[in-house]
Amino acid sequence: MIKGFSAAAVAAGIRYEGRLDLGLIYSDTPAVAAGVFTTNRVKAAPVLLDMERLRHGRAQAILVNSGNANACTGDAGMQAALATSAMVADRLGIDADLVQVASTGVIGEPMSEEPFARAMDTLVGKLSSDGFDDLARAIMTTDTVPKTARTTIEVDGHEVNIFGVAKGAGMIMPDMATMLCFVLTDAQIVFPELRRMLVAGVEQSFNRITVDGDTSTNDSVLILANGAAGNPWIDEENRAAGELFAGALDTVLKDLALQIVADGEGATKLVTIRIVGARDFEGAMSAAQTIANSALVKTAFFGEDANWGRIIAALGRSDCPFSPDRVGIWFDEVQMVENGQGCGPEAEAAATRVLKKDRFTVTVDLYDGSESAEVYTCDFSLDYVKINADYRT
Amino acid sequence: MIKGFSAAAVAAGIRYEGRLDLGLIYSDTPAVAAGVFTTNRVKAAPVLLDMERLRHGRAQAILVNSGNANACTGDAGMQAALATSAMVADRLGIDADLVQVASTGVIGEPMSEEPFARAMDTLVGKLSSDGFDDLARAIMTTDTVPKTARTTIEVDGHEVNIFGVAKGAGMIMPDMATMLCFVLTDAQIVFPELRRMLVAGVEQSFNRITVDGDTSTNDSVLILANGAAGNPWIDEENRAAGELFAGALDTVLKDLALQIVADGEGATKLVTIRIVGARDFEGAMSAAQTIANSALVKTAFFGEDANWGRIIAALGRSDCPFSPDRVGIWFDEVQMVENGQGCGPEAEAAATRVLKKDRFTVTVDLYDGSESAEVYTCDFSLDYVKINADYRT
Known part of the structure; x- marks a missing residue:
C-alpha cells in the first residue's frame, strides 16, 4: 500500500480488442514529481509534453497507453496528447498541467483520441488502491510478465513506501530504451532532492541494461512523491533520511531494470558484464557496453558456448585502451583467460557449466587501473528474431 | 589469367578433416605489395607479422588457412606464424620476409604447426594458374559461396588484369570485420600509388559493409602487383593510367564487399542504407551505420515489414544532428515518410512490395545539407542466430 495513490486499467481497444491497454495512476493530492526521459533525438509527443509540464516539479496523475x-x-x-490529458483532468477535476502522459507501442501511427474518450469514464470510475496489478498489465507490449517492485523503510518513525511499475523488453539499451517506469512513494520529499536521487538511481539501473542496443522515442521514468506518509520533509539538511530514501529508491529501480533484462525479447539468460582494472570509468563502460551489445557474444550465450574469443574481439573494438596480453576473463568464478590466452580444456569445461545457468557474470580484468563498470544484458535467441520479424503483423 | 601468379589449396586437417583449409598464392617474381588490416586493438599474430613485413612494400607469396x-x-x-611462413619460403626458395600469412577461424586456440608441415610439399607441388577456385574454397568458414571478382583493363596498350578473392560472412562491420581479401594484379605500379589506391578502395568497399556490427582480430586486405603485364610503370606522373587502374581496383573491391554482405550469415536480403541531405559526412556515416547495425531494423527487413519507426528511432540515437520533423524516408522509389510522418496505408503497401525483393535501398533525406553516405547491410534472420549459437559445437 502506497498511501494516497490509486490506479486503474481498461481495455480501450487502442490497437487490439479485449486487452488492457489504457491505465491511470492518481494521487489524492498534487505530488512532487520528477522525470528522466529518452536521449533519442526523436522524442514522442507525450515525452515532449511531460518534459514541459515537469518544469513545475508537480504532478497528480499519469495516463498511460500501450x-x-x-x-x-x-x-x-x-x-x-494534450486532448487525452485534458479528458483526465476534466474527469478528476484537476489542472491539466498536473497530468503526465506516456505511450508505448508502434511508432508513426496516427493516435486516435476516440478510444480514450470512450474509455475515460470507466477508467476514472475504476480507480482503486488495488488497481496496480491491472495497470502493470496494461503497459505491457512484448513483455511476457508484468514488472513491479516495492519496498518499505522507516523515516524518522514514519513508514514510507516506494512502489515501482515498469515495462520494457525490446529497444533496450543504456540511455533508456523503450521502457516506461512509474515510481510512486508516499514520502514527503523536496523536489531538488527527489530529482537528484531519481537521476542518480536511473544512471545505476536503467542506464546499465541492454537487450538489443536500440533506444527508443518514448522512454520515460517518472516519480511521484505525495507526502502521505507524513514523515518530516526529506531535504538537503535531513541527510540520514535522504540517504535511506535514496538507497531504497535505488533498490526498486535496480530491481525493475533487472526484471526488464530478464524479460528481454526472447531472452533465456540474464548476464552481468563486469569490467574491472580499467584506467578510467568511461573506458570501462565502453568495454562493458560493447561486449553486452555484441550479437556474436549474445548468440554464443544462447548457444551456451564459452566462446571468449568473441568477448575479447568485442573488447578490442570498444573505446577502452588495454593491453591484449594482460587480459583475464572469468565466467562466474571460473577463469577462462589469463594474460590474453585461453586456460585450456578443463577451464572451458567448467566455464561451459556456468553458461548453462540462467544467470551468471562475465568478469573481464584489464589489469590497467582501478576503475570498474557493470552492464546487464541477456542472450540473443531465435525467439528475439521471431518476435521482431513478426511484431507488426 | 593474371600473368605470373599461381595458387593451390589442400585439406590439411587444421580443424576438420577432408575440407580444403590451407591455401597458397605465389608470384613468379617479387611483387609490389600493400595491405590494410583490422583496427581492432586485439590483432592476430599473422596480422602483426604481415604489418611488419609489408614495411618493405614487397611480397611474393601468401599462405592462408581457415x-x-x-x-x-x-x-x-x-x-x-613465423615457422609456417619459413616452411613456405624454404620450399619456394624465397626470403621468408616475402611471405605474407593470413588465418581465419576460431579465436584463442593454440595453432599447431604440424598440419602445415605435413601438407607443405603437396601444397607447393600443386601450385598452378588454375588453383584459384580451390583457394577461394579453402578460405571459407561460415561463407556459403566462394567469392571472387576480376576485371581487365588496357593500360598504355598493355592488357592489365586484376583478380580478387575474399572470405567473410560474420563479424562484418565497417572497419574491416572477419574478412580476408587478396587482390592480385599483373600491373606494373609503384608502391606509394598502389598503397594509396588500396586504402581509398577499401574505404569505399569493405569499410561500408556490415553484417552484425562486430569486427575481428584477423581482417586483412592484401594486394600484390607483380608487373608481369609489362605496362609502363603506373606512378604519380602517369595520371591517366593511375585513374584507370584505381577505378578498376575499386570495382573489384566493391564487387567482393557486396558478395560478402549478400552472403552475410543467415542473410536473405542485401540492403543499401543511403543518407542524403546531411550537414556533414561524419554525421551521414554515423546515421547510415547506426541504421545498418540496428537489430530491430534488420529483423524488420527479415520480416519484410516496412517498419520505418525503427529506422527513425535508430537515426535518432546516431551521432547525426537533424530535425525530426523534416526527415523523408524512401524504400527504393516509394516514399514512406515525409516531414517525419508516415505517408499512409497506400505508401506502406507499396513499400511492403519493395521489402519482398532480395535487394533494395533505403534512402533517408535529412534536408539539412548536401553530404551523403552509403552503407551496405543485410537482414537479421533466424539462421544468423542458429549459425552463431552453434558455431563451435
Missing part, C-alpha cells in the same frame, strides 16, 4: 507510441505523429500527435 | 584464427595465442602463436 498499442501506439504516439511518436513521429507531428502536430496531431501533440494535440492527441 | 579453421584457426591464430589470435590470442601469445608468443607461441607468433612462433607458429
Whole structure:
C-alpha cells in the first residue's frame, strides 16, 4: 500500500480488442514529481509534453497507453496528447498541467483520441488502491510478465513506501530504451532532492541494461512523491533520511531494470558484464557496453558456448585502451583467460557449466587501473528474431 | 589469367578433416605489395607479422588457412606464424620476409604447426594458374559461396588484369570485420600509388559493409602487383593510367564487399542504407551505420515489414544532428515518410512490395545539407542466430 495513490486499467481497444491497454495512476493530492526521459533525438509527443509540464516539479496523475507510441505523429500527435490529458483532468477535476502522459507501442501511427474518450469514464470510475496489478498489465507490449517492485523503510518513525511499475523488453539499451517506469512513494520529499536521487538511481539501473542496443522515442521514468506518509520533509539538511530514501529508491529501480533484462525479447539468460582494472570509468563502460551489445557474444550465450574469443574481439573494438596480453576473463568464478590466452580444456569445461545457468557474470580484468563498470544484458535467441520479424503483423 | 601468379589449396586437417583449409598464392617474381588490416586493438599474430613485413612494400607469396584464427595465442602463436611462413619460403626458395600469412577461424586456440608441415610439399607441388577456385574454397568458414571478382583493363596498350578473392560472412562491420581479401594484379605500379589506391578502395568497399556490427582480430586486405603485364610503370606522373587502374581496383573491391554482405550469415536480403541531405559526412556515416547495425531494423527487413519507426528511432540515437520533423524516408522509389510522418496505408503497401525483393535501398533525406553516405547491410534472420549459437559445437 502506497498511501494516497490509486490506479486503474481498461481495455480501450487502442490497437487490439479485449486487452488492457489504457491505465491511470492518481494521487489524492498534487505530488512532487520528477522525470528522466529518452536521449533519442526523436522524442514522442507525450515525452515532449511531460518534459514541459515537469518544469513545475508537480504532478497528480499519469495516463498511460500501450498499442501506439504516439511518436513521429507531428502536430496531431501533440494535440492527441494534450486532448487525452485534458479528458483526465476534466474527469478528476484537476489542472491539466498536473497530468503526465506516456505511450508505448508502434511508432508513426496516427493516435486516435476516440478510444480514450470512450474509455475515460470507466477508467476514472475504476480507480482503486488495488488497481496496480491491472495497470502493470496494461503497459505491457512484448513483455511476457508484468514488472513491479516495492519496498518499505522507516523515516524518522514514519513508514514510507516506494512502489515501482515498469515495462520494457525490446529497444533496450543504456540511455533508456523503450521502457516506461512509474515510481510512486508516499514520502514527503523536496523536489531538488527527489530529482537528484531519481537521476542518480536511473544512471545505476536503467542506464546499465541492454537487450538489443536500440533506444527508443518514448522512454520515460517518472516519480511521484505525495507526502502521505507524513514523515518530516526529506531535504538537503535531513541527510540520514535522504540517504535511506535514496538507497531504497535505488533498490526498486535496480530491481525493475533487472526484471526488464530478464524479460528481454526472447531472452533465456540474464548476464552481468563486469569490467574491472580499467584506467578510467568511461573506458570501462565502453568495454562493458560493447561486449553486452555484441550479437556474436549474445548468440554464443544462447548457444551456451564459452566462446571468449568473441568477448575479447568485442573488447578490442570498444573505446577502452588495454593491453591484449594482460587480459583475464572469468565466467562466474571460473577463469577462462589469463594474460590474453585461453586456460585450456578443463577451464572451458567448467566455464561451459556456468553458461548453462540462467544467470551468471562475465568478469573481464584489464589489469590497467582501478576503475570498474557493470552492464546487464541477456542472450540473443531465435525467439528475439521471431518476435521482431513478426511484431507488426 | 593474371600473368605470373599461381595458387593451390589442400585439406590439411587444421580443424576438420577432408575440407580444403590451407591455401597458397605465389608470384613468379617479387611483387609490389600493400595491405590494410583490422583496427581492432586485439590483432592476430599473422596480422602483426604481415604489418611488419609489408614495411618493405614487397611480397611474393601468401599462405592462408581457415579453421584457426591464430589470435590470442601469445608468443607461441607468433612462433607458429613465423615457422609456417619459413616452411613456405624454404620450399619456394624465397626470403621468408616475402611471405605474407593470413588465418581465419576460431579465436584463442593454440595453432599447431604440424598440419602445415605435413601438407607443405603437396601444397607447393600443386601450385598452378588454375588453383584459384580451390583457394577461394579453402578460405571459407561460415561463407556459403566462394567469392571472387576480376576485371581487365588496357593500360598504355598493355592488357592489365586484376583478380580478387575474399572470405567473410560474420563479424562484418565497417572497419574491416572477419574478412580476408587478396587482390592480385599483373600491373606494373609503384608502391606509394598502389598503397594509396588500396586504402581509398577499401574505404569505399569493405569499410561500408556490415553484417552484425562486430569486427575481428584477423581482417586483412592484401594486394600484390607483380608487373608481369609489362605496362609502363603506373606512378604519380602517369595520371591517366593511375585513374584507370584505381577505378578498376575499386570495382573489384566493391564487387567482393557486396558478395560478402549478400552472403552475410543467415542473410536473405542485401540492403543499401543511403543518407542524403546531411550537414556533414561524419554525421551521414554515423546515421547510415547506426541504421545498418540496428537489430530491430534488420529483423524488420527479415520480416519484410516496412517498419520505418525503427529506422527513425535508430537515426535518432546516431551521432547525426537533424530535425525530426523534416526527415523523408524512401524504400527504393516509394516514399514512406515525409516531414517525419508516415505517408499512409497506400505508401506502406507499396513499400511492403519493395521489402519482398532480395535487394533494395533505403534512402533517408535529412534536408539539412548536401553530404551523403552509403552503407551496405543485410537482414537479421533466424539462421544468423542458429549459425552463431552453434558455431563451435
